[in-house]
Amino acid sequence: MVTNIIEVKDINKSFSISSKRPGIQGTIKHFFNRKTIEKKVVKNINFEIKKGEIVGFLGANGAGKTTILKILCGLLYPSNGYISVAGSLPFEREASFLKKITLIMGQKQQLIWDIPPIDSFYLNASIYGIEKKEAIRRIKELSEMLEIDSELYLPVRKLSLGQRMKAELLAALIHRPSILFLDEPTLGLDINAQANLRKFLKIYNKQTGATILLTSHYMKDITYLCKRVICIHEGYITYDGKLEKLLTKLSPNKDVSIICKSIKDIENLKKLNLEIKNINDNQITFTINKLDFKNTLKEILNKFDIEDLQITEPPIDEVIGKVLINKK
Amino acid sequence: MEIWNKKVYCYGFMNIKKYLQVYSYFNYSSFSIELEYKINLFIDLLTSILGLIGSVFLLSIFFSNTDKIGGWDFNQALIIQGIYTILNGVTNTWFNPNLKEIVKYIREGTLDYVLLKPIDSQFWISFKRISPTGLIEILLGFFVLSYCFYLNNISFTIWSLNLLIITLICSISILYSLWFLISTTTIWFVKTWNATEVLRSFLYMGRFPMDSFSFSLRIFFSTVIPITFITTIPSEVLLGLSPAWKIILEILVSMTFLIFSRRFWKYALKFYTSASS
Numbered sequence: 001m002v003t004n005i006i007e008v009k010d011i012n013k014s015f016s017i018s019s020k021r022p023g024i025q026g027t028i029k030h031f032f033n034r035k036t037i038e039k040k041v042v043k044n045i046n047f048e049i050k051k052g053e054i055v056g057f058l059g060a061n062g063a064g065k066t067t068i069l070k071i072l073c074g075l076l077y078p079s080n081g082y083i084s085v086a087g088s089l090p091f092e093r094e095a096s097f098l099k100k101i102t103l104i105m106g107q108k109q110q111l112i113w114d115i116p117p118i119d120s121f122y123l124n125a126s127i128y129g130i131e132k133k134e135a136i137r138r139i140k141e142l143s144e145m146l147e148i149d150s151e152l153y154l155p156v157r158k159l160s161l162g163q164r165m166k167a168e169l170l171a172a173l174i175h176r177p178s179i180l181f182l183d184e185p186t187l188g189l190d191i192n193a194q195a196n197l198r199k200f201l202k203i204y205n206k207q208t209g210a211t212i213l214l215t216s217h218y219m220k221d222i223t224y225l226c227k228r229v230i231c232i233h234e235g236y237i238t239y240d241g242k243l244e245k246l247l248t249k250l251s252p253n254k255d256v257s258i259i260c261k262s263i264k265d266i267e268n269l270k271k272l273n274l275e276i277k278n279i280n281d282n283q284i285t286f287t288i289n290k291l292d293f294k295n296t297l298k299e300i301l302n303k304f305d306i307e308d309l310q311i312t313e314p315p316i317d318e319v320i321g322k323v324l325i326n327k328k
Numbered sequence: 329m330e331i332w333n334k335k336v337y338c339y340g341f342m343n344i345k346k347y348l349q350v351y352s353y354f355n356y357s358s359f360s361i362e363l364e365y366k367i368n369l370f371i372d373l374l375t376s377i378l379g380l381i382g383s384v385f386l387l388s389i390f391f392s393n394t395d396k397i398g399g400w401d402f403n404q405a406l407i408i409q410g411i412y413t414i415l416n417g418v419t420n421t422w423f424n425p426n427l428k429e430i431v432k433y434i435r436e437g438t439l440d441y442v443l444l445k446p447i448d449s450q451f452w453i454s455f456k457r458i459s460p461t462g463l464i465e466i467l468l469g470f471f472v473l474s475y476c477f478y479l480n481n482i483s484f485t486i487w488s489l490n491l492l493i494i495t496l497i498c499s500i501s502i503l504y505s506l507w508f509l510i511s512t513t514t515i516w517f518v519k520t521w522n523a524t525e526v527l528r529s530f531l532y533m534g535r536f537p538m539d540s541f542s543f544s545l546r547i548f549f550s551t552v553i554p555i556t557f558i559t560t561i562p563s564e565v566l567l568g569l570s571p572a573w574k575i576i577l578e579i580l581v582s583m584t585f586l587i588f589s590r591r592f593w594k595y596a597l598k599f600y601t602s603a604s605s
Binding site for chain 1: 346349350353354356357360361364436437438440441443444445446447598600601
């Protein structure tokens with residue numbers, strides 16, 4: 001039986017935020033009499049994550065995804081509730097707990113800017129109590145997986161964003177953490193760099209059995225890596241389950257465009273009890289429910305002599321977009 | 329008792345070894361960064377030498393019309409200048425490059441990375457960077473002090489040397505705690521760098537003997553911001569003028585400040601909200 005590595009029960013988190021009115025008058029008022037409001041950013045969150053799972057957090061900007069990640073890795077104290085990560089209370093930040101986790105943020109860096117990444121790796125290795133020989137072995141192993149080599153000896157400021165992100169990953173994984181918290185790791189990377197990073201994370205998960213929690217606005221990251229997603233809207237969890245099930249729920253139909261050899265076939269196709277989306281000369285487009293899709297398509301192919309066929313689904317970004325703006 | 333022994337002897341020793349190793353990496357990376365910018369290194373070196381010349385010149389102006397200020401003659405006041413130069417060097421070597429960074433850590437949210445490392449966050453924040461040019465200032469300070477031994481005909485004993493080292497360590501601890509306390513408030517107020525600049529201006533006051541100030545200022549600089557403690561007591565120790573109670577008081581003050589600054593940091597971290605992504 002696979003055990004839960006993360007357990008979250010009734011977590012809430014509030015922040016005091018000061019707001020300022022525009023203009024010089026607002027600025028002066030803000031200086032002398034700062035008004036703060038209590039904003040609840042995480043509300044009654046409950047979930048469990050099993051060892052080795054890759055879970056994606058989906059939500060619009062400001063939904064509370066990063067706050068949840070930061071609570072889980074012990075950076076923020078929850079206002080109330082219970083959390084257990086790898087058997088520890090994260091906010092106690094015990095050394096044994098910190099050695100099991102890592103946080104990678106796409107928009108922030110831990111590498112020292114003016115010197116080569118290799119120096120930052122050795123520094124990190126010494127912090128985690130890794131002997132130099134072992135550190136060299138791990139750096140070699142990870143750099144081969146990440147396909148970086150000569151870049152390790154160039155100052156960080158001279159590296160491209162993609163190379164820097166790879167180096168950031170290496171620095172964050174040198175202690176072989178069993179839980180990875182990734183906050184938009186592919187942010188700003190080009191398509192190839194994004195694909196390489198995704199590939200690496202999948203291999204790392206397979207080889208080490210590490211649990212990965214990921215937030216990303218790139219749907220390809222989510223669809224490639226995560227079987228399970230947790231959708232967050234204004235601090236609440238609106239969905240927690242399989243990605244495939246979510247997609248079926250949000251987009252239950254597929255469009256099938258059929259090009260027939262004769263207009264007669266179009267007339268016969270019309271007689272089928274299917275929802276017609278569009279007709280254009282000898283081309284007809286149906287909207288078919290995913291549940292009946294296989295049988296319906298079989299029937300069409302058996303009965304009609306068709307010239308071409310095209311199946312389309314709404315883009316995944318569009319489908320997920322629905323979940324980001326709707327609470328339910 | 330057995331667990332306690334294990335904690336202190338086994339983990340304690342391992343920890344010291346680990347922290348020394350990490351500290352050597354800190355120093356190595358800082359030197360590497362400094363050496364990347366050669367001209368900057370040269371300018372910093374020049375600034376420290378000119379700073380010392382300027383201070384001695386200022387002191388000589390004060391003494392041009394009088395032989396003594398607050399009971400201290402020029403040769404004795406020069407000892408305070410030497411101590412001040414050493415402490416200013418310590419400030420420039422460790423406090424300035426590190427504690428200035430706290431604002432950056434908090435504004436940019438990179439403190440997250442520090443807090444998630446299995447290492448003491450105060451140690452990281454206080455010792456990550458080192459500015460080698462400050463070390464030159466420390467050497468200059470010791471040079472001035474050695475010259476003062478000759479000027480004041482100071483006879484040296486192991487006892488007085490030990491007392492000097494103890495009081496200097498206490499002075500550095502007080503100075504560090506004050507800087508760290510102010511920098512810690514960044515967690516609530518985000519930008520408090522100006523406050524450390526004010527502290528730096530107060531430190532300039534430490535170039536003059538405590539007795540040269542009025543009674544109220546003496547109270548202020550001995551209790552609220554114990555700047556005069558920092559330079560005057562080690563100088564008095566060197567001249568054999570310091571009574572034992574003053575030394576004990578300095579030790580107590582430095583320990584109180586150190587403990588308080590550490591507790592304050594731990595307390596402040598509970599309010600750290602991290603920067604938004």
